[in-house]
Amino acid sequence: MNILEVENLQVRYRVGRRRVEAVRGIDLSVPRGGIVALVGESGSGKSSVSQALIRRLAANGEIVGGSVCFDGQDLLKLPMKRMRSIRGGAIGFVPQDPNSSLNPTLRIGEQLVEGLRLHLRLGREEAAERAVRILGDVGLSHPEARARQYPHELSGGMKQRVLIGMAWSCDPQLVIADEPTSALDVTVQRLVLDQMQQLASDRGTAVLMVTHDLGVAADRAEQVVVMRHGEVVDAGPTSAVLHAPTHEYTRDLVAAAPGLNSVRLSASAPSSAQAEPPHPLLEIRDLRKTFSLRRPGAAPEPFTAVDGVSLTVPAGRTVALVGESGSGKTTTARMAARIGTADSGSVLLDGRDVTTLTGDPLRQLRRDVQVVYQNPFGSLDPRLSVARIIAEPLRAFGIGGRREQQRTALELLDSVQLAQTLADRRPAELSGGQRQRVAIARALALSPRLLVLDEPVSALDVSVQQQVLQLLVDLKAERGVGYLFITHDFGVVRQIADEVVVMRQGRVVEQGPAERLLGTPDHEYTRALLEAVPGAAAR
Amino acid sequence: MTKLLRPTTIVSLLVVLLCLVMAFAPQLIAPGDPLAGTPRDRLLPPSAEHLFGTDSLGRDVFTRVVHGAWLSLAAATAAVLIGGVVGGAIGLLCGAARGRVGTAIDFVVMRFVDVLIAVPGILLALIVVATLGFGPWSIALGVGLGAAGSFARIMRAQVLRVRGEEYVEAAAVLGVRPLGVLGRHILPNAARPVLAMAALELGTAVLSVSAISFLGFGVAPPAPEWGALVSSGRDYIATSWWLTVLPGAVIVGVVLAVTRLARVIGEAR
Numbered sequence: 001m002n003i004l005e006v007e008n009l010q011v012r013y014r015v016g017r018r019r020v021e022a023v024r025g026i027d028l029s030v031p032r033g034g035i036v037a038l039v040g041e042s043g044s045g046k047s048s049v050s051q052a053l054i055r056r057l058a059a060n061g062e063i064v065g066g067s068v069c070f071d072g073q074d075l076l077k078l079p080m081k082r083m084r085s086i087r088g089g090a091i092g093f094v095p096q097d098p099n100s101s102l103n104p105t106l107r108i109g110e111q112l113v114e115g116l117r118l119h120l121r122l123g124r125e126e127a128a129e130r131a132v133r134i135l136g137d138v139g140l141s142h143p144e145a146r147a148r149q150y151p152h153e154l155s156g157g158m159k160q161r162v163l164i165g166m167a168w169s170c171d172p173q174l175v176i177a178d179e180p181t182s183a184l185d186v187t188v189q190r191l192v193l194d195q196m197q198q199l200a201s202d203r204g205t206a207v208l209m210v211t212h213d214l215g216v217a218a219d220r221a222e223q224v225v226v227m228r229h230g231e232v233v234d235a236g237p238t239s240a241v242l243h244a245p246t247h248e249y250t251r252d253l254v255a256a257a258p259g260l261n262s263v264r265l266s267a268s269a270p271s272s273a274q275a276e277p278p279h280p281l282l283e284i285r286d287l288r289k290t291f292s293l294r295r296p297g298a299a300p301e302p303f304t305a306v307d308g309v310s311l312t313v314p315a316g317r318t319v320a321l322v323g324e325s326g327s328g329k330t331t332t333a334r335m336a337a338r339i340g341t342a343d344s345g346s347v348l349l350d351g352r353d354v355t356t357l358t359g360d361p362l363r364q365l366r367r368d369v370q371v372v373y374q375n376p377f378g379s380l381d382p383r384l385s386v387a388r389i390i391a392e393p394l395r396a397f398g399i400g401g402r403r404e405q406q407r408t409a410l411e412l413l414d415s416v417q418l419a420q421t422l423a424d425r426r427p428a429e430l431s432g433g434q435r436q437r438v439a440i441a442r443a444l445a446l447s448p449r450l451l452v453l454d455e456p457v458s459a460l461d462v463s464v465q466q467q468v469l470q471l472l473v474d475l476k477a478e479r480g481v482g483y484l485f486i487t488h489d490f491g492v493v494r495q496i497a498d499e500v501v502v503m504r505q506g507r508v509v510e511q512g513p514a515e516r517l518l519g520t521p522d523h524e525y526t527r528a529l530l531e532a533v534p535g536a537a538a539r
Numbered sequence: 540m541t542k543l544l545r546p547t548t549i550v551s552l553l554v555v556l557l558c559l560v561m562a563f564a565p566q567l568i569a570p571g572d573p574l575a576g577t578p579r580d581r582l583l584p585p586s587a588e589h590l591f592g593t594d595s596l597g598r599d600v601f602t603r604v605v606h607g608a609w610l611s612l613a614a615a616t617a618a619v620l621i622g623g624v625v626g627g628a629i630g631l632l633c634g635a636a637r638g639r640v641g642t643a644i645d646f647v648v649m650r651f652v653d654v655l656i657a658v659p660g661i662l663l664a665l666i667v668v669a670t671l672g673f674g675p676w677s678i679a680l681g682v683g684l685g686a687a688g689s690f691a692r693i694m695r696a697q698v699l700r701v702r703g704e705e706y707v708e709a710a711a712v713l714g715v716r717p718l719g720v721l722g723r724h725i726l727p728n729a730a731r732p733v734l735a736m737a738a739l740e741l742g743t744a745v746l747s748v749s750a751i752s753f754l755g756f757g758v759a760p761p762a763p764e765w766g767a768l769v770s771s772g773r774d775y776i777a778t779s780w781w782l783t784v785l786p787g788a789v790i791v792g793v794v795l796a797v798t799r800l801a802r803v804i805g806e807a808r
Contacts, residue, residue, distance in 0.1 A: 396719060
């Protein structure tokens with residue numbers, strides 16, 4: 001018996017005068033007490049589905065056909081008033097971003113009480129007691145104290161637990177979780193997902209989990225539905241769909257998913273570079289950086305973001321700098337690339353101390369050291385064409401004439417596997433993966449010897465991520481560039497790193513060759529991080 | 540696109556086009572001589588022959604309004620250009636200097652700008668006119684300097700916003716020289732709101748220029764100018780309403796049309 005039966009659901013959006021079909025007739029069912037994962041890349045329509053189920057589409061969206069049968073009644077035909085009582089009551093919802101989903105001006109307890117009083121018609125006192133019990137149920141310590149706190153006093157993981165508690169507060173029969181953990185670190189993600197699974201099995205709640213992460217789906221779901229371009233391409237029990245994929249698209253997705261796939265990427269073409277013993281290209285010695293944290297009503301507190309970090313990037317090698325958010329990995333990378341200044345310690349390039357360079361000598365350093373940023377939407381000037389963006393470093397250093405620069409730009413487009421016809425486009429007309437390739441092409445324009453890549457693939461879909469990583473591996477083999485690769489994702493580390501440095505709270509906890517560190521980690525923190533990577537069930 | 544097809548927008552566009560014709564080719568609309576009067580026809584009310592009537596010297600008011608467009612509009616445009624360029628430059632430099640070498644410079648200059656904004660624009664323009672002598676170009680300078688403060692503030696705020704964008708940092712990390720970053724990345728991305736404001740400011744400038752001319756600091760008497768026309772009709776307001784009301788209505792119409800278009804341009808972005 002299924003709690004939710006979706007038949008031929010169609011959703012479309014009005015964009016200007018055009019109509020965009022986001023969901024083209026999908027069928028979906030969730031059994032009572034079962035966990036179903038709805039998987040797809042961005043633009044596949046999976047979020048439109050989850051919003052359409054509870055009739056909370058964006059203002060320009062409309063449901064044009066199909067039926068959503070929940071517990072025997074068609075939700076699409078119910079009057080709005082009935083619908084409101086079902087939302088939050090019989091159907092709970094866990095939103096994507098815990099940081100913007102709680103009202104910052106209300107205490108945690110008050111926000112839980114609101115739903116309880118509305119749906120269960122509890123009295124004020126009773127609801128308050130129940131709220132505290134719910135906070136305890138989702139694993140928060142000191143639930144009485146938490147209920148009196150404001151959202152900003154809680155961490156992201158704690159807030160997501162509160163939201164999970166909220167979704168389960170009125171004993172729902174179904175909970176829809178839209179990317180419930182994509183804003184969280186892996187270790188926190190694991191705890192939050194454990195909590196959700198626990199609640200679902202204790203209370204017999206059905207869960208529809210919308211996610212882009214195949215690893216999460218493989219670990220947690222009993223059934224998987226794979227969406228692409230608004231259609232269901234594959235569906236069935238998790239073991240059948242993900243472990244032995246039959247559909248071509250699913251197979252590609254599984255192959256690209258870093259959590260599921262531990263295969264190291266190798267260069268497509270055999271390396272032309274000689275196997276010379278790598279010399280240290282970049283050396284960082286005992287780098288420190290302290291910020292002062294200002295809190296209202298308190299004296300500024302010093303906060304040590306990076307505390308004595310040393311590492312070496314050999315020429316032509318990939319060193320992955322791994323850590324969770326707040327570990328100081330980005331701050332370290334920015335100092336290594338000489339974007340930020342260090343409080344103490346030194347940065348050596350080819351044995352030359354570049355820690356204190358300023359003005360023109362620092363500018364000349366850019367011929368050797370280039371940076372690729374995390375967000376391909378922010379790092380390209382929206383007003384320039386792709387060709388001009390790529391040629392910009394050449395222009396800045398006066399290399400070649402205008403025509404020659406244009407030609408180099410086109411060659412670089414080739415080498416990052418983008419069509420030359422894109423040269424006249426502007427960044428807004430490109431997809432995320434294309435933009436990140438443009439950013440890589442730009443960074444390569446000066447033939448630098450070191451690239452600092454700050455989470456270069458974390459904003460991209462898995463299949464695109466795979467292509468960009470392959471590109472990076474190929475370029476390394478071709479040009480002998482050294483990479484300092486910042487990431488939070490061990491799946492990515494497995495695919496490309498030669499050496500791994502694990503950071504936590506501003507310190508290096510462990511470093512060593514990738515094979516050893518990923519196989520037999522010494523430090524328990526590294527082990528915990530590795531175990532938390534979703535997709536363990538599939539490996 | 541639909542915004543451009545609204546009736547008010549179309550009317551505004553027609554009014555502005557008419558203004559341009561009046562400024563550059565007044566002969567097309569009013570072939571007569573704005574300075575020649577026929578004493579016999581003094582103070583005639585509006586009629587088919589004299590659309591806006593005639594003044595105390597028997598000159599056709601319509602002809603004088605059409606021929607006065609050039610001075611009024613040119614002075615207003617010059618005022619906006621002066622204000623935009625001077626204010627924009629100050630804002631750009633202050634925004635760029637802040638946090639690097641020139642936090643102190645930024646502080647001092649922006650406090651000066653605060654004073655500039657605090658002083659009423661008309662008063663500031665009158666001070667400039669009184670110092671440099673009467674005439675449309677000193678009015679333009681005065682009105683322009685009065686607007687420069689607001690331009691500087693907007694430009695500075697935009698520069699500070701754009702400076703925080705990742706592509707600006709990326710450009711510096713690519714090895715682009717600081718001045719190159721300023722000219723190639725910061726200025727083009729910061730200039731849009733400033734341009735929208737310039738369009739908006741044009742309507743205000745037409746009004747300010749006319750107001751100061753009305754007070755008698757503008758062109759020397761026989762030459763036609765909108766503010767001066769309203770002013771000279773003041774003595775006859777009890778008997779000949781058309782001398783003040785009709786040129787005044789033209790000023791109001793032009794200001795409304797320009798402001799309306801500026802808003803459409805601003806919204807379209």
